[in-house]
Every structure is written in C-alpha cells, then in structure tokens.
Amino acid sequence: MPKITFVDHTGEERTLDATNGETVMETAIKNAVPGIDADCGGACACATCHVYVDDAFMAKVGQPEDMEQSMLDFAENVQDNSRLSCQITVSDALDGLRVTTPESQH
Amino acid sequence: MRHEIRNRKEHIVDLSASERIVIVGAGQAAAQACASLRQYGFAGDLALIGEEPELPYQRPPLSKAYMKGELAKERLYFKPMDWYRAQSVDLKLETRVNALDRSACRVLLENEETLSYDALILATGSRPRTLPLAGAGLANVFDLRTLGDVEGVRPHMRAGCRLVIIGAGYIGLEAAAVARQLGLKVTVLEMADRVLARVTSPVMSAFYEAEHLRQGVDIRTSVRVTGLTGGSSVQSVVLDDGTEIPADVVLAGIGIVPNVELAEASGLGCSNGVLVDRDTRTQDERIFAVGDCACRPLVHYGRRGRLESVHNAIEQGKLAAAAIMGKPRPVEDCPWFWSDQYDLKLQIAGLSEGYDTLVVRGDPGERKFAVFYLKAGRLLAVDAVNSAPEFLASKKLIVSGASLAPDTLRDTTQSMKEIAAAAA
Numbered sequence: 001m002p003k004i005t006f007v008d009h010t011g012e013e014r015t016l017d018a019t020n021g022e023t024v025m026e027t028a029i030k031n032a033v034p035g036i037d038a039d040c041g042g043a044c045a046c047a048t049c050h051v052y053v054d055d056a057f058m059a060k061v062g063q064p065e066d067m068e069q070s071m072l073d074f075a076e077n078v079q080d081n082s083r084l085s086c087q088i089t090v091s092d093a094l095d096g097l098r099v100t101t102p103e104s105q106h
Numbered sequence: 107m108r109h110e111i112r113n114r115k116e117h118i119v120d121l122s123a124s125e126r127i128v129i130v131g132a133g134q135a136a137a138q139a140c141a142s143l144r145q146y147g148f149a150g151d152l153a154l155i156g157e158e159p160e161l162p163y164q165r166p167p168l169s170k171a172y173m174k175g176e177l178a179k180e181r182l183y184f185k186p187m188d189w190y191r192a193q194s195v196d197l198k199l200e201t202r203v204n205a206l207d208r209s210a211c212r213v214l215l216e217n218e219e220t221l222s223y224d225a226l227i228l229a230t231g232s233r234p235r236t237l238p239l240a241g242a243g244l245a246n247v248f249d250l251r252t253l254g255d256v257e258g259v260r261p262h263m264r265a266g267c268r269l270v271i272i273g274a275g276y277i278g279l280e281a282a283a284v285a286r287q288l289g290l291k292v293t294v295l296e297m298a299d300r301v302l303a304r305v306t307s308p309v310m311s312a313f314y315e316a317e318h319l320r321q322g323v324d325i326r327t328s329v330r331v332t333g334l335t336g337g338s339s340v341q342s343v344v345l346d347d348g349t350e351i352p353a354d355v356v357l358a359g360i361g362i363v364p365n366v367e368l369a370e371a372s373g374l375g376c377s378n379g380v381l382v383d384r385d386t387r388t389q390d391e392r393i394f395a396v397g398d399c400a401c402r403p404l405v406h407y408g409r410r411g412r413l414e415s416v417h418n419a420i421e422q423g424k425l426a427a428a429a430i431m432g433k434p435r436p437v438e439d440c441p442w443f444w445s446d447q448y449d450l451k452l453q454i455a456g457l458s459e460g461y462d463t464l465v466v467r468g469d470p471g472e473r474k475f476a477v478f479y480l481k482a483g484r485l486l487a488v489d490a491v492n493s494a495p496e497f498l499a500s501k502k503l504i505v506s507g508a509s510l511a512p513d514t515l516r517d518t519t520q521s522m523k524e525i526a527a528a529a530a
Contacts, residue, residue: 022181030186032141039420041164045444045453047498067451067494073523074498106437 002095006033006051009103018090024099025049025086035101042086047071048105049085050078054098061088061097077102119391122432124224125150128213130203130368131229132156134164134416135397137184138423139227144193146431153196153221155203155213160253161187166416168256169280170446173263174287182253206372208390225392225430228369228380229423232362232398232414237272241334247356250277262355265289270343270353272331274301276445278359279314283447286321293324293351295343300327304361307458309477310489313470314447321448364399364412377401379412384438385429386422394429396422406440406504407457407486417442440504442497449473453497456487456504465512467496476500483509495522503529 004027005015018027028036028049037048044067053061058081064072068087072078085099127143129136132154140154140162156162163182171177180186190197202216206226213221234249236242248259262269267290271278274296285292294301300311301318318325330346334356342350366376374388375381379401386394386402397419401412417439424436443454450473461479468475476496479487485504490497499522503510508529515525 026181029184030189032185032189037420039416040444041166041416043166043170043444043446045451046442067492070494071498074495106439 002090002092002097004090004094005096005098006035007098007100008033008035009101018094020091022090023086024051024088024090024094024097025084027090028085028101033101035103035105036085037105038086040086044068044071044084044087047075047084050075050105051083051085051099051101052079053081053083053088054100055081057094057097060093076104076106120432121225121392121430124148124430126153126221126223127151127225127227127430128153128155128221128223129227129229130155130213131227131231131397131399132158132160132162132197132199133229133231133397134162134184134419135231135423136227136229137162138420139229139394139396139426140193140195140423141185142424142427143431144195146427146433148427148431150224151196152194153198154190155198155201155215155221157200157202158252158254159200161185161190161197161199163253164416165251166444168253169250169277170284173256173260173281174284175260175263179253203368206368206393208372208374208393211392223392226394227386227426227430228388228393228395228399229397230365230368230395230399232364234358235361235363237331237334237358237360239331239333241336241340242358244334244336245339246336246354247334247340247358249358250281251362259355259357263288263290266291268352268354269293269357270295270351270355271357271359272343273358273360274298274325274327275304275359275361276302276443278357279318280445280447281357281359282318282323283321286318286323287448291324292322293326293343293353294318295329295331295345295351296325296327297330298327301325306454306489307461307464307477307479309464309466309470313491317448317450362398362414364401366399369393369395369399381410384425385435386426387429394426396426404441404457405438406507411457413441415441415443440501442501449492451492451494453490453494454487455490455497455501456485458487458489461486463512465515467515468493468518478510478512478515480510480512483511485510499523499526502526506530 001017040046205214271294364379369380380395445452458479463480465478474492476490488500
C-alpha cells in the first residue's frame with residue numbers, strides 16, 4: 001500500500017495509507033486531512049483540492065492536462081508545483097509522495 | 107405565511123452549548139453538516155438518520171461515471187464507516203422519521219424510538235417527481251436519484267438495449283450520453299420545445315440537442331407521453347399522437363420535489379422548500395434546514411430560491427454547523443453546477459433567470475465556448491462548455507456584482523484573467 005504524506009500549512013505532517021487507483025484527493029478526504037475541500041468530489045469542476053507536490057515527485061506525478069491547467073490558472077497562490085489532487089491517481093510509483101496543502105482553498 | 111429574516115443577534119437561544127444534535131437525512135448536506143459540526147468542536151451526541159441503506163454518498167456520479175461502470179461503489183461514499191465510528195456519529199440508516207415534536211424538542215422515528223435534540227438539522231432532500239402515467243409502476247421503469255435506482259438500471263446498460271428517457275434535463279441527458287457510449291439505442295422524450303428548457307437558454311439547448319443527435323440519440327421535443335405499456339416489464343412508451351416507442355428500459359428524469367412534509371406537519375413555514383434565513387435557520391430557532399429541501403435567501407440576487415446542487419448542499423451544511431456552534435458565517439458563494447456529457451464539461455456559475463442580454467464567447471462549433479447572461483449590464487450567470495477560465499472568472503465577477511460590456515466578453519483576444527482584472 002503506497003504511503004502519502006500530507007503536510008498542512010502549519011507544517012504538521014500526516015502519513016496515510018493510500019489505495020492504488022484512487023486519487024490523492026480521495027486519500028485526503030477519507031482521512032479528513034485539513035486544507036482540502038474537494039467540493040465536486042473529483043470531477044475537476046471546482047479547483048478546491050489544490051496541493052503543492054514535493055519537487056522530488058514532480059516528474060512521477062506528470063503534467064496536468066489542459067482542463068486541470070486552466071482550473072489551476074484561477075486558483076489562489078499557484079506555484080510551479082501546484083496540482084489538483086483529484087487528478088493524481090495513486091500507484092506504487094508514488095509511494096512516499098509528499099504534498100503540502102494550502103491554508104484555504106478559497 | 108411570511109417568513110421574517112432575522113438578525114443573528116436577535117436569537118436568544120445559545121445553541122453552542124448543545125448536547126444533542128440530530129440530523130434528519132443522510133445526503134451531501136447532512137454529511138457536510140455532520141463533518142463541520144465535529145470540525146467546529148461539537149463534542150456532544152450527534153445522530154444522522156437516513157432512510158437509504160447506504161453510508162452518505164455522492165449523487166452526481168450516479169448519472170455519470172458510476173452509471174457507466176467506471177467507479178467502484180466504495181468511491182461514492184464521502185467517508186468510510188471508520189470515520190463515523192471514530193467521530194462517534196450515531197448513524198441510523200434505513201430509518202425513517204415519522205414526525206417532529208417541536209414543543210418537546212423530539213424526533214419520532216418509524217421504529218417508535220424517540221430522539222431528543224437541542225438543535226435539529228433537516229436535510230430531508232428531495233424525491234423524483236413521479237410519472238403521472240398508466241404503466242409507471244411496471245418493472246424496468248426507473249427514477250435516477252439513489253444508488254438503488256442506478257443499481258437497478260445498470261444491468262440494462264449494455265449494447266443494443268432500447269432505452270427511453272422521459273425528460274431532457276441534465277440528469278436525462280447525462281444518462282443518454284452514458285447509454286450511447288455503452289452502445290444502447292437511446293430515445294429522449296421532452297414535453298417542452300427544446301432540451302434543458304427549464305435550466306438554460308435556447309443557445310445552450312440547441313448546442314446540446316445537436317450534440318446528442320450527432321451522437322445518435324433520437325431526441326423528440328414537444329411530445330407528450332400518455333402511458334407505458336407492458337406485461338410485467340415495460341415494453342413501450344406511448345405518445346399522445348399514438349406513436350409507440352419500443353423500450354426495454356425507461357428512465358424518468360422529470361424533476362424533483364423537495365421533501366418538506368416533516369417540516370410542514372410540524373408547522374414550520376414552507377414555500378417551495380422549508381423557509382430559512384442566511385444561517386439556514388427555520389422559524390424555529392432550534393431547527394435548521396439545508397440542501398435540496400431548503401428555500402434560502404440568494405444573497406447575490408436579492409431573492410429567495412431553492413437550489414438543487416452540490417455547492418448548495420456543502421455551503422448550507424457548513425452554514426448550519428457554524429450557526430449552531432456560534433462560528434462566523436462562512437462565505438456564501440454564487441451558486442454553481444456542472445454537467446458531464448460525452449467529452450463536454452459544462453460548468454455553470456450563477457443563476458441566469460431574468461437576463462436581458464446574452465453573449466456568446468468563443469465558437470460552439472469548436473466545442474469550447476461560454477454563454478454569459480447579463481441584466482442591466484450586471485453579470486448574472488455563465489454556462490461554460492470546456493471553458494474553465496470563463497467559469498472560474500465569472501464566479502468571482504458574479505459575487506462582486508461586476509458589470510461587463512458585451513463586446514468585452516465577446517473579445518477572445520483578451521483572456522478571462524485580463525477581463526476579470528479590468529472589471530475588478
């Protein structure tokens with residue numbers, strides 16, 4: 001089972017077991033990780049599951065598709081390592097993934 | 107009965123010291139209220155009462171990915187069972203509430219149990235409007251509201267099966283898209299003269315109608331269904347001109363009705379939903395109503411309305427929890443919605459009702475465009491097809507009450523970021 005570490009805006013870390021095939025967003029929501037709302041439930045419709053991906057994993061998580069990219073363009077405090085966590089699917093290759101959550105999604 | 111919208115200050119009952127909170131309903135608004143109450147520090151008894159046998163789950167995928175078989179059932183649940191245990195939520199599933207006894211602050215369950223409350227949240231949702239037709243009770247005639255409904259439909263979702271959908275709203279059209287992608291023969295019947303007539307403009311209706319026709323859906327508008335025929339299972343749908351359309355399975359998507367009976371019987375004011383103030387409080391200061399069943403102030407539009415959406419369920423769930431716990435009122439966003447059909451992602455911000463000007467930005471022929479709705483220059487709403495920037499920029503512009511010139515919105519040489527920045 002891959003593990004994902006969520007770091008919140010205060011620096012507090014939570015390392016959680018994730019399930020292959022589910023998304024990073026789902027892992028966060030099922031474990032009540034603060035800082036991720038995911039209002040639309042993963043339909044890439046709301047941009048409220050924004051996270052920052054640890055540099056070491058940027059290549060492994062890949063590039064956002066067009067829809068996600070244009071959603072990110074309007075999110076707050078976007079950085080080069082910003083992604084929507086509903087668009088990152090968990091796999092063994094992502095074992096050890098670290099993402100940081102913003103203080104607020106709005 | 108006229109409902110007074112009161113100031114929060116005027117409430118004398120401090121509910122933040124509540125020991126027992128009961129939530130009636132187990133849909134998205136209920137699940138949100140439940141999670142937010144614990145998040146805001148409510149440590150007392152918390153009961154969640156739902157009539158379905160399932161943990162609270164997401165409904166939007168029911169007519170999309172879940173219907174198509176692309177999503178496992180477990181992924182529909184907001185939280186796993188462990189979360190409810192860890193949070194000490196008393197989940198009462200497959201349980202109906204018979205009545206509210208407001209004077210004694212009690213909820214009476216069908217199984218004769220009673221639950222006392224200091225604060226009560228009504229999240230009773232809505233139910234599908236039923237087909238007022240002979241034959242509506244035949245086997246293989248389904249609504250599309252619950253997991254149970256979709257589990258009934260899914261075995262029929264195979265190539266060659268003849269599906270007739272009654273009602274060309276978002277649910278009906280989403281189901282039509284899934285069914286075509288799975289190779290069914292699909293007919294959509296609509297009473298109005300265009301699809302999506304209740305929810306959007308003729309421009310959008312024409313676009314979606316053309317798309318479904320191109321995908322091989324037989325869409326018939328301005329038709330009246332008079333009955334369903336069959337032995338035990340449905341065999342055909344009959345129109346008022348005598349046309350008989352063969353059907354192996356029928357889906358009805360003709361709108362929903364808010365479940366206000368409990369509130370109404372207890373004397374709470376209702377008019378197209380349970381009347382609530384901005385904090386979701388009903389006329390009884392211990393009782394709140396959230397989600398599909400509530401008729402709320404629409405603060406960006408200066409009127410009341412009932413919203414059938416995920417945004418509304420989440421927002422009102424949070425509003426109720428915050429009001430009970432004495433927390434600052436969460437920000438009220440403009441209403442927003444989405445619909446996925448084929449490769450078209452429609453994102454809607456705002457409510458277009460009452461618009462006097464319609465502006466199309468982009469080219470519908472390229473399957474990437476947006477329709478803006480203005481009233482006296484002010485942006486009311488947008489329907490954005492494969493156009494996330496138009497949707498996201500408009501959400502902010504609607505909340506800020508921005509006025510925009512039609513020519514500016516039409517000008518695709520300016521990005522939505524530039525347009526939004528100039529309007530701010």
